[in-house]
Amino acid sequence: MSAINREPLTAPHRTRNDAVLALCVAVFAVALARTGGEGIRPDHLGWTLLLAGHLPLVWRRHRPVAALLGVAACMAPYHALDYNPAPPIPATVLALYTVAATGTVRRTLLTGVAVIGPTAIGNSLTNPMGALESVEISGWIIAVLFIGIDVRYYRWYVASIVERAERAEHTREEEARRRVAEERLRMARDLHDLLAHSITLIGVQTSVAAHVLTADPERLDRKAVAQALDDIAGTCRIARGELRTTLEVLRADETVVGVGADPGPGSVSGSASGAEHMRGPLPGIDGLAGLAETGRVAGAKVELSVRADDIPPSVGAAAYRIVQEALTNAVRHGGREDLTVRVGLWTADGALRVSVRDDGTGGDDGSGGGVGPPDGTPGFGLIGMRERARSVGGTLDAGPGPAEGFEVTATLPLSREDEVR
Numbered sequence: 001m002s003a004i005n006r007e008p009l010t011a012p013h014r015t016r017n018d019a020v021l022a023l024c025v026a027v028f029a030v031a032l033a034r035t036g037g038e039g040i041r042p043d044h045l046g047w048t049l050l051l052a053g054h055l056p057l058v059w060r061r062h063r064p065v066a067a068l069l070g071v072a073a074c075m076a077p078y079h080a081l082d083y084n085p086a087p088p089i090p091a092t093v094l095a096l097y098t099v100a101a102t103g104t105v106r107r108t109l110l111t112g113v114a115v116i117g118p119t120a121i122g123n124s125l126t127n128p129m130g131a132l133e134s135v136e137i138s139g140w141i142i143a144v145l146f147i148g149i150d151v152r153y154y155r156w157y158v159a160s161i162v163e164r165a166e167r168a169e170h171t172r173e174e175e176a177r178r179r180v181a182e183e184r185l186r187m188a189r190d191l192h193d194l195l196a197h198s199i200t201l202i203g204v205q206t207s208v209a210a211h212v213l214t215a216d217p218e219r220l221d222r223k224a225v226a227q228a229l230d231d232i233a234g235t236c237r238i239a240r241g242e243l244r245t246t247l248e249v250l251r252a253d254e255t256v257v258g259v260g261a262d263p264g265p266g267s268v269s270g271s272a273s274g275a276e277h278m279r280g281p282l283p284g285i286d287g288l289a290g291l292a293e294t295g296r297v298a299g300a301k302v303e304l305s306v307r308a309d310d311i312p313p314s315v316g317a318a319a320y321r322i323v324q325e326a327l328t329n330a331v332r333h334g335g336r337e338d339l340t341v342r343v344g345l346w347t348a349d350g351a352l353r354v355s356v357r358d359d360g361t362g363g364d365d366g367s368g369g370g371v372g373p374p375d376g377t378p379g380f381g382l383i384g385m386r387e388r389a390r391s392v393g394g395t396l397d398a399g400p401g402p403a404e405g406f407e408v409t410a411t412l413p414l415s416r417e418d419e420v421r
Helices: 012-034 044-052 055-059 064-080 090-101 105-124 131-215 222-258 265-276 286-299 314-334 383-389
Strands: 301-307 339-347 351-358 397-400 406-413
Touching: 012 055, 012 090, 012 406, 044 064, 044 090, 055 064, 055 090, 055 222, 055 301, 064 090, 090 131, 105 131, 105 397, 131 222, 131 286, 131 314, 131 383, 222 286, 286 314, 286 339, 314 339, 314 351, 314 406, 383 397, 383 406
Parallel strands: 301 339
Antiparallel strands: 339 351, 351 406, 397 406
């Protein structure tokens, strides 16, 4: 079956194999000639023609038609001299089969006509009463050609099945790698949002404590210092809890990959499915009040307005992260002590609208809105917010506000299936 399924024109060592096959067929033909039968027993000329007719079979897969012509050029005089007709049959059948199995249907039909026509004419001239014999010979030729055509189509069918299977396997591997890459990107965004938000708040609260300590050492406001330090401790506790949750998801992914998985494509797929099933609970718009409170603790005036219900979890998580990043950058780059940040969420036209606008000065030089730190170094805030919006099929715009400050607006469709990327 392996030999039948293999494409004959590209098979390895085909010349060597055909030479061995031609030798075996020639030995079989000699054995048939020596057992006797109809016609004259081959003499020196007959043996020469018979053995020479097997030599073109060595190149039958390189030049199928030329090999058939070579066989016919030797076997036609052999039959014309009325030698034993049985020995040349295996070589002739093999040459006809090769033409049919390696060529197009048109070439096979033309070959059949070219072989059957002269054979029938020659047989009618040498044996006028052998009409039935001519029909029998033609039937065997047609049968051999049809077998070759059938084998060729069978090889095409097997090749198409193998190609589809390889394509499907390649597609599965690519899908698994894509899902793993998306999961890693999601975790990177989560860590960025978590650390940037927490570190920014800690920095602001530390500045408050330092200001209280150095503003008037003679009249130290111990209560304000204690409150600032307590806020720092609370922020650290929240950040530590969220960071632990994210790391637990990563460790769960490593366990999925390591248990019962080999280092091949299966491990990639296992990592993707493990990350999909073991991620922690998603934040949503219910947590926006906590974000607003942390912004107020950091010294900003945060005005929160939420007019949205029954938001899909994936859309709610994207909105939460967008507001978190926008609020963090507003506090970080606002540039004024009486900073006001207005956060609004509402539903309209089948989508959740998100707006975060501040009246700071950071947006004037292009450093606000998550573009980067004040020194102009590019950051990942704005990129992360855009990726958050795209993950649920939405869009995000960020830039200077109409009057002052910086504004981030996002449109997140609600009609998508609830899926987390």
